[in-house]
Amino acid sequence: MGNFHPTIRHHRDFSAEGDAKKLHKACKGLGTDEKAIIEVLANRSSEQRQQIKQKFKTLYGKELEKVLKGDLSGNFEKTVLALLDRPCEYDARELRNALKGAGTNESVLVQILCTRANQQIRSIKESYKRLFDRDLEDDVKSDTSGYFEKILISLLQANRDEGLEINEDLAGQDAKRLYEAGTSRWGTDESEFNVILATRNYMQLRATFKAYEILHGKNIEDAIKSETSGDLKKAYLTIVQCTKDCQGYFAKKLNKAMKGAGTDEDTLIRILVTRSEIDLETIKQKYQELYKKSLADAIKSDTSGDFGKLLVALLH
Numbered sequence: 579m580g581n582f583h584p585t586i587r588h589h590r591d592f593s594a595e596g597d598a599k600k601l602h603k604a605c606k607g608l609g610t611d612e613k614a615i616i617e618v619l620a621n622r623s624s625e626q627r628q629q630i631k632q633k634f635k636t637l638y639g640k641e642l643e644k645v646l647k648g649d650l651s652g653n654f655e656k657t658v659l660a661l662l663d664r665p666c667e668y669d670a671r672e673l674r675n676a677l678k679g680a681g682t683n684e685s686v687l688v689q690i691l692c693t694r695a696n697q698q699i700r701s702i703k704e705s706y707k708r709l710f711d712r713d714l715e716d717d718v719k720s721d722t723s724g725y726f727e728k729i730l731i732s733l734l735q736a737n738r739d740e741g742l743e744i745n746e747d748l749a750g751q752d753a754k755r756l757y758e759a760g761t762s763r764w765g766t767d768e769s770e771f772n773v774i775l776a777t778r779n780y781m782q783l784r785a786t787f788k789a790y791e792i793l794h795g796k797n798i799e800d801a802i803k804s805e806t807s808g809d810l811k812k813a814y815l816t817i818v819q820c821t822k823d824c825q826g827y828f829a830k831k832l833n834k835a836m837k838g839a840g841t842d843e844d845t846l847i848r849i850l851v852t853r854s855e856i857d858l859e860t861i862k863q864k865y866q867e868l869y870k871k872s873l874a875d876a877i878k879s880d881t882s883g884d885f886g887k888l889l890v891a892l893l894h
Contacts (some may be wrong), residue, residue: 582857593635620891653885666701690823692816696736732776739779753789829864
């Protein structure tokens with residue numbers, strides 16, 4: 579998927595014990611030292627945060643998460659707890675929250691399942707089982723339906739080809755199949771879309787979308803918009819956008835989360851936490867290109883207090 583860069587890497591002079599002590603001191607006494615919490619958590623990799631958690635438990639006989647939970651609140655607390663999870667555990671928790679209770683939050687399902695690589699999806703399924711003693715696939719099946727359910731189940735198989743080879747003949751055939759499954763007749767045969775969108779490698783899909791445009795004079799997004807609606811449309815468009823420019827997809831999502839009246843803090847947290855060790859640096863560059871404004875400035879003007887400071891710290 580091209581060159582992309584994280585904002586968080588392994589911290590060089592890392593001491594799990596030193597960090598555990600810092601965090602313990604930050605939570606002791608009258609006030610909580612949020613600055614110290616930000617300094618530690620926003621500058622350590624996920625792996626290092628796991629070591630800090632272990633060390634904290636060894637030194638103090640308490641779970642770091644529980645201590646912080648008791649001391650913090652609101653979106654700052656949410657972000658801190660997200661950082662203390664492994665990425666796959668955090669995704670699993672987000673999916674569980676999206677699936678439980680009265681309504682299903684379909685857009686969270688789309689944002690996670692349509693953008694993760696095979697290995698991430700496998701780890702998410704394992705974490706889900708371990709944390710909730712439930713089967714993610716079963717929960718998705720019981721909470722979604724129709725073609726939307728089918729594409730999510732296809733993606734949950736984690737069977738995408740992850741090679742980089744492009745087979746031009748196949749791209750032409752797939753483009754033709756997508757066209758015949760879609761625009762050229764009433765009633766869309768979405769299963770063709772599922773097979774192609776859920777199993778081909780990203781380079782191959784790009785070639786297919788190009789071939790589609792050349793053959794039919796319209797881009798695949800327009801075809802999807804005219805042929806599908808609702809959650810299915812969201813899922814297909816997310817896969818297409820992620821294929822064409824994954825960092826651009828996340829930059830746009832961040833912008834949308836901050837546009838208009840209310841801020842969608844959950845989306846901000848989800849993207850910054852889960853992409854910080856993958857491609858957040860590149861997402862920042864995309865954001866700047868698209869909106870002529872730095873992502874850090876956008877977040878500063880849209881969030882406040884320690885929550886805002888922590889998000890901005892994740893960007894550096």
